[in-house]
Amino acid sequence: MSDVRWLSADEQRVWRSFMTAVTRFTEHLDRQLQRDSGMPMAYYEILVALSESEGRALRMSELADLCHSSRSRLSHAVAKLEKQGWVARRAxxxxxxxxxxxxxxxxxxxxxxxxxxxxxxVRSHLFDVLTPEQLGSLDRIGQAISGGLSSECAQVRAEREAEGDC
Incomplete structure (x- = not known):
């Protein structure tokens, strides 16, 4: 294990601060949606992705990618949304x-x-608490992190396509 690059004390602090902020923010948004609309954030994200797509419809594999979800988790969520009458599935x-x-x-x-x-x-707990400079930094940071993970994401998409998921 000598090749492990352990985190320094400062890196540990940044890592934990980042994870705490992301977790608390996500939990807050999920609670708000559950309380006010009776839906978890995952369902909201599915509805948003469909609403923004052409014809308000997407292949399940594309929807899974957009929602950063596994196909089985997405299929379960879509089944619940079908029962609500909010989504219809077709061949x-x-x-x-x-x-x-x-x-x-x-x-x-x-x-x-x-x-x-x-x-x-989102506005009150993200945009209203950060300065324009901090928002610009957050944007660049998010893009850098996503960019660093893009090859892994591309591999997952290729595996889904090879499995023939429509």
Whole structure:
């Protein structure tokens, strides 16, 4: 284990501060959505992704990528959203094994009702507490971290495509 680059005390502090902020922020947003709209943040993210796509529909594999979710977790969530009447699934015309998730009018209405409270929580607990300079830094930091993980993300997408997920 001599090749492990252990974190310094300062790096430990930064790491823990970052993880605490991300975890608390995410938990706060999830609680706000549950309380005000009766949906977890994961469902909100699915509805947003569908609402922003052409025809309010996406292949399940694309939706999983956009929501940073495994296919099985996404499939379970979409099944719950179908029971709510917020999403409908249909067969993929190019591959009978796959399916497409489509946002229903009821799902769009649920999203429209949930969005103001969610945006308000994001604004008050992120944008309103940071200076414009800090926001610029946060943007660059997020892009750097995401960029450093992009090869792993590309590999996961390639594996999903090789499995024939529509």
């Amino acid at each position: 993929c015309p190019s591959d009978r094994r796959g399916s497409i998730a489509e946002l229903t009018d009821a799902g769009f209405a649920a999203l429209a009702e949930a969005a103001p409270g969610h945006v308000g929580a």
